[in-house]
Amino acid sequence: MRDSTKIVEPPPKRPRGRPRSFDTSEVLDRVRMVFMDKGFAGASLDELAEAAGLNRPSLYAAFGDKEQLYLHALRFYGDKSLAGLETILGGKGSIERRLGQVYNAAIDLYTAPPRPRGCLIVGTAAVEAPTHPRIAAMAHTLLLEFEQCFEATFAKAVAARELGRSPSPAARARMAGSLLDTLAIRARIGVAPAELKAFAASMVPAICG
Amino acid sequence: MRDSTKIVEPPPKRPRGRPRSFDTSEVLDRVRMVFMDKGFAGASLDELAEAAGLNRPSLYAAFGDKEQLYLHALRFYGDKSLAGLETILGGKGSIERRLGQVYNAAIDLYTAPPRPRGCLIVGTAAVEAPTHPRIAAMAHTLLLEFEQCFEATFAKAVAARELGRSPSPAARARMAGSLLDTLAIRARIGVAPAELKAFAASMVPAICG
DNA sequence: ATGTTTTTATGCGATGCTGTACAAAAATCC
DNA sequence: GGATTTTTGTACAGCATCGCATAAAAACAT
Numbered sequence: 001m002r003d004s005t006k007i008v009e010p011p012p013k014r015p016r017g018r019p020r021s022f023d024t025s026e027v028l029d030r031v032r033m034v035f036m037d038k039g040f041a042g043a044s045l046d047e048l049a050e051a052a053g054l055n056r057p058s059l060y061a062a063f064g065d066k067e068q069l070y071l072h073a074l075r076f077y078g079d080k081s082l083a084g085l086e087t088i089l090g091g092k093g094s095i096e097r098r099l100g101q102v103y104n105a106a107i108d109l110y111t112a113p114p115r116p117r118g119c120l121i122v123g124t125a126a127v128e129a130p131t132h133p134r135i136a137a138m139a140h141t142l143l144l145e146f147e148q149c150f151e152a153t154f155a156k157a158v159a160a161r162e163l164g165r166s167p168s169p170a171a172r173a174r175m176a177g178s179l180l181d182t183l184a185i186r187a188r189i190g191v192a193p194a195e196l197k198a199f200a201a202s203m204v205p206a207i208c209g
Numbered sequence: 210m211r212d213s214t215k216i217v218e219p220p221p222k223r224p225r226g227r228p229r230s231f232d233t234s235e236v237l238d239r240v241r242m243v244f245m246d247k248g249f250a251g252a253s254l255d256e257l258a259e260a261a262g263l264n265r266p267s268l269y270a271a272f273g274d275k276e277q278l279y280l281h282a283l284r285f286y287g288d289k290s291l292a293g294l295e296t297i298l299g300g301k302g303s304i305e306r307r308l309g310q311v312y313n314a315a316i317d318l319y320t321a322p323p324r325p326r327g328c329l330i331v332g333t334a335a336v337e338a339p340t341h342p343r344i345a346a347m348a349h350t351l352l353l354e355f356e357q358c359f360e361a362t363f364a365k366a367v368a369a370r371e372l373g374r375s376p377s378p379a380a381r382a383r384m385a386g387s388l389l390d391t392l393a394i395r396a397r398i399g400v401a402p403a404e405l406k407a408f409a410a411s412m413v414p415a416i417c418g
Numbered sequence: 419a420t421g422t423t424t425t426t427a428t429g430c431g432a433t434g435c436t437g438t439a440c441a442a443a444a445a446t447c448c
Numbered sequence: 449g450g451a452t453t454t455t456t457g458t459a460c461a462g463c464a465t466c467g468c469a470t471a472a473a474a475a476c477a478t
Binding site: 015016017018019044045046056057060065066 | 434435436437438439443444445446447
């Protein structure tokens with residue numbers, strides 16, 4: 001069934017051998033779910049492979065051992081979350097409105113059915129910090145990136161005379177990031193979404209005040 | 210070497226059989242250390258027994274299986290922490306000063322050598338929440354008790370005209386408890402104590418403002 | 419002293435988990 | 449079409465872990 005009109009396709013660049021039967025992003029998403037449910041230490045490779053829809057050797061070949069697989073999932077999750085944060089913070093409306101949207105979106109994710117899982121970084125990466133320095137380092141880096149994103153946004157709001165100089169954008173960013181930590185933790189241990197949203201809503205004016 | 214003067218000793222009440230060779234509090238403390246290092250899922254009963262200085266069957270006989278052992282350690286840790294919190298908050302000085310003392314003490318504990326371990330509740334109990342409802346429930350209860358302790362203190366400060374009516378003591382308590390969460394998480398992933406203390410110090414006036 | 423009760427200590431069976439080896443399958447290159 | 453390359457699926461060896469069974473030890477009771 002070869003088409004004779006050989007269009008210059010965007011170089012598909014099929015590597016060489018048998019093609020993979022899975023999509024990397026989807027595997028990392030499914031694997032992340034398992035890690036969020038059971039934690040890093042509590043998740044077995046059998047569960048991970050089954051959730052990913054492939055078998056252990058394929059997982060090992062594609063991502064390495066369990067720690068490396070987790071790091072891949074963590075990086076992927078962090079980047080996606082960061083992109084979402086930037087999108088919301090870069091949107092329209094007052095700084096208070098955008099901050100509120102960030103927290104509502106975060107709480108929706110943290111408490112999404114079928115069960116609240118909180119945040120991968122705060123809820124599962126932090127536990128492993130004492131025993132897995134690389135996980136600790138990546139978690140640390142990601143939280144920093146979140147705060148930098150907040151800080152840049154607050155700095156712009158100050159420049160636009162929407163916020164006062166004090167507290168500094170950095171200080172406000174620390175408060176904003178800190179609030180995300182708490183929401184993630186409390187969501188995971190079962191605090192109701194409505195309660196979390198009420199708390200977040202009460203904190204937004206404090207951060208922007 | 211029996212003393213003839215048979216003083217009415219506080220009824221030692223030796224139960225009946227062979228006496229235990231360990232002290233419950235000390236075992237729970239040592240076990241807690243292991244749980245804080247490795248997490249609940251990551252800690253093996255061999256490690257726990259060795260750290261406790263006794264063998265597995267004794268652990269099982271005294272506390273039950275791993276989850277029950279963890280729950281014992283968690284309750285013990287929570288009660289001790291709560292007592293420490295009450296002591297500091299019930300002490301002398303302005304509300305700001307006492308709050309500052311709370312955070313400094315917490316950060317010292319969270320970052321104590323040989324390595325930062327954060328808080329048992331936030332750092333290890335939260336992870337297990339989706340898979341161990343009883344752990345989640347106890348963690349939830351403990352965080353509530355912390356907040357109630359804060360709230361009572363703020364209410365007293367309001368009654369003493371040291372704080373304004375708004376934000377409410379409950380709202381201030383949520384902020385105060387939330388800050389502890391963040392400090393515990395960040396300590397565990399390696400943020401330096403000095404940085405944590407600076408952040409906490411900057412938040413105290415915000416909570417008391 | 420003998421018996422009873424409770425804790426200790428050793429050891430074991432069963433299960434689960436990790437990581438890899440090996441052959442079949444599916445694609446490209448020549 | 450045949451060779452090559454990479455992925456897939458099954459199977460397996462090795463090890464760790466959990467929970468308990470069983471016997472010895474250390475106390476009290478009579």
